[in-house]
Amino acid sequence: MIRHDYSRVDPKRRANIHHNKKQFAKAEFQQQTYEHRLNYYDVPPTAEITLEEFETWAINRLKVLSELEACSFRNRSQDETAEYMTNILAKHLPLRSNSSRGQNLQEERKKDHYSHFILRLAFSSTEDLRRRFSRLETALFRLRFKSDDLKERKEWVSTLNLEWEEVGDAEKAEISKQLAAAGNMKKEDDQEWFKVDWERVPELVDQRRVFLKRGKAYVPQKEQLSLVVAEFTKRLDEALELTARALPRLDEDDRLAPILAHLSQSFTAPDAAYTSSDASIDGLSTITSGAIDSLATNFPLCMQSLHNKLRADSHLKHYGRLQYTLFLKGIGLSLEECIIFWRRSFKLMTDDKFQKEYKYNIRHAYGDVGGDSNRRGRGYSPYSCQKILTEPLPGPGQSHGCPYRTFTQDNLMTMLQRTGINDRDLLKTIKEDVTKQRYHVACNRVFEHAHRKEIKKVKDDGSWTSNDLDTIVHPNTYFKRSWLLKHLGEGNAGMVNGKGEQMEM
Amino acid sequence: MPHSISPESSHTMSQVDTIKSEEQTQDISMADAPSPAAPEADSVKVNLEDLFDDDDSDQEFASSAPQVKSEEDPSQLSQPAAPLNVTSKSTYSDPDIMRAFYQRLFPFRHLFQWLNHSATPTNDFAHREFAFTLPNDAYLRYQSFATADLFRKQCLAQIPSRFEIGPVYSANPRDRKTLRQASSFRPLTKELVFDIDMTDYDDIRTCCTGASICHKCWAFITMAIKVLDVALRDDFGFKHILWVYSGRRGAHAWVCDKRARELDDSRRRSIAGYFELLKGGDQGGKRVNVRHPLHPHLERSLDTLKEHFHTSILLEQDPWVEEKAEHLLNLLPDATLKAALQKKWDSSPSRPSVSKWADINALATAGALSNTKTGPRELLEAREDIVLEYTYPRLDAEVSKKLNHLLKSPFVIHPGTGRVCVPIDTRKVEDFDPLGVPTVTQLLAEINEWKGGDVKEDGKKIHDWEKTSLKPYVDFFAVFVAGLLKDEKTGVKREREEGGDPMELF
């Protein structure tokens, strides 16, 4: 058997893979056996693998994580996600239970174990990557935990040593009413309850799903998932921090570094949906502040909503301003014109106040001022749908965010009708989308409806490929595509001055 | 004129605060917004999110009253020993007034102990970030001080119009650029903080608008303090909670327990989520959608808030007069009932809110409820949700979620009102009168009027603040800090015992 690409990672270098040298020293060259399917990844891998395995396994896992991220972005429910992921997991990263009597259980678990640690290395370099990696690994773990064989899961949990204090019968009786109300269950439900420091179950605290007393959270057995998952995240976050600190030493390895760099890059890409090409639109001449009112007919609902609010109140609160400024930057409005736009829009404001408190922020958004990195990056990127959908909901008086998510159904319907969507069936479908939290699906539906004639035309004459019409995941893509479709055949006809304004009236 | 001191200046109940901003203050300036002409590199290194972060307590900056220069000779005023001549023409924003404030009134020593958690200087203080706002509006971040005295010196040299307190960092904030690795400069601990501001109540507040407040709307803040304080203690087990008047129309809470200071962002977010009840913005319609039976925290809050609802909301805010009754109807569950109410109210639109509230139950029991769908239970739950919507605390949650968020220090002067940001005693929270909080000019005048000599019976020097109405607030703060330090000390001792070197046993 030819194993010419077999590269023994020498012990010195392998030690660099994990900060904990001691563990390596003891376990060198040792093949691990995996008794359980689930893994907290507390112990780093110790056996040798080939460079090819190193890369393939990592890419497989990356594929799984990317798909998971896509699910959360499409607002798939947990059940829908589980269903969607079944095939993907089976293909790229199978992990079966003992009871399945699979042939390659040890191989599967080894691959799972190693690929996790490889990606840890690749994604520990920046805070942003670490947070994303931790979020997705947690989602993957949750998925597997829920689908695990009940008996095997129990056995595995019992090995974890989670230090839960059981709530005694006397105390349980004393606070039964509170326990039931917090856990949303009937009083008669006899449950085991555990007491833990509330910090260990932040998720449950956040959603008020546990009773809190003097710093202890009373967690019902059925919420065990939360506890185990929270612990998983906690350990992973700590480990990532440590890996990040140990990372610089790894740069010396000339074989692993490029692979890791490549992995982390392909992980970064999907979210950076905005490209500067969105700002250069054939046929659209330089945008002036005065043109925004007419261009607004091509804006997605989120930006139209901000625009209307701005016109109605002559003001926008901060997050709305930020979201809108970045979008305008994204459609190609220059800094100078953007300042003029805001200055004129804030009709009730003194010049002095505007200059003092607002202008700087606009310049900052454009990267005209601020620290080196802000200037170098030309300010912030225009927000993607994902960013907008995952921002905190608007509070009183605020109007940022995605209207499909933040508006009540009635207000959403009113707003859609105001923009000319009157098709009853469509409005009904949108209601369904929104109920199922498929906000961006609703938005794409509205787009397709509003541009149905134009889309048919470009499809029929073959001037646009299906790639040009894929799902919109960025407000700036929405604008670009909408504008182009509404100006088919006009070539360099220039700005739509006048024409657009008439439409607005 | 605003801010002037007259002997008769005493506030009466429901008197609207005379300190109103000139401009529409619905509109808000940015927290941490550096002036474009900021003189130092520090002051421009602010991230974008911060820049767009409206902090309502800051907006008053822009709208602060015109600066009236003292007519006295400034050289005479700047002499520390000479009695400061406070006249009716003096204003709080006068640099001499501010200098005198830092020199004679600001409780530096107590502030130092509060943040230092010990009598001798530690990194808890030395690595703590302060951010100064200078009289020219320049904003200096990453200031830090080894001792209380150095801190005081810089305040006297720069006379900040106010300053904010940030986290304790892993290294001295002033050295952050010389550190080899960026990651070795990171925030470690900070008090868990909360910010309640009246702006968030503007959609249900009828008595005042913008920056003005009166005793009626202060009730919103009182209710919020009561609800949060008990939850922080009973639910989360925190003990050292300092409430501070923000100087105009809100309050801040500083949870100082070690356990709170060490919370990471995700835990802070989860506490903010625990307290958050109102969802959705102006377009959001019904904004309270909670599970019934209520979570114990909400149940307890509701019990407290119910007591205030009748007087503070129905009678004093009267929120559903005329066409505003529409919103109340929107919050009710039953179409038949709504129609009946609508009819009744349309015929007498000026019917007071308290009667309209009573109408709901009256009509429901009289059979207006279409008993097919809605039972009395649904109606009761809807009514509970309404009480919560109008009374439950509305937090500026972003302030609480981040370890490295800065918050205005206690005891600084609010630039818009001249009032001192004094602590609020929660045992007497109902008695707290924001309009009776002393202003800086008033306090300086009190020093001048002091007739009691400079030495106490026990021979100790009487501090200037002891001669003024600031004394009870500083005394309260001192007791608070002492309590914190005591727990801190036993905590350290326990840690030492538990983690002690086993070798010592031999």
Ligand SMILES: [Zn+2]
């Ligand atoms: Zn009022």
